Amino acid sequence: MPLEAGLLEILACPACHAPLNDRTTAETPELVCTSEECGLAYPVRDDIPVLLVDEARRPA
Ligand SMILES: [Zn+2]
Numbered sequence: 001m002p003l004e005a006g007l008l009e010i011l012a013c014p015a016c017h018a019p020l021n022d023r024t025t026a027e028t029p030e031l032v033c034t035s036e037e038c039g040l041a042y043p044v045r046d047d048i049p050v051l052l053v054d055e056a057r058r059p060a
Contacts, residue, residue, distance in 0.1 A: 015040055015053050030057070 011020045011031060018035035020042065029044035031051075040056035042049055 011049060011051065013038060013040060013042075014051050015056070020049075020051075 012018065013020055013033040013035065016033065016035050016038040018033050018038060020031040021034050023030050023032045023041070024044070030041045031044060031049050032041045033039050039059040040053065041059070042051050042056050044050065
């Protein structure tokens, strides 16, 4: 089941509460924080976004 567009609208970064962008690549689906200072990328596992700062990939 793909992520529903309506779901994205209610998703916010748990670190800074900015909206999240769906930035799914071929290999790893991710939800990426739109804040330039934050920019954490959250994994999506089994179509479920894991909105945990501890699980997020930090920007380079
Ligand atoms: Zn953020």
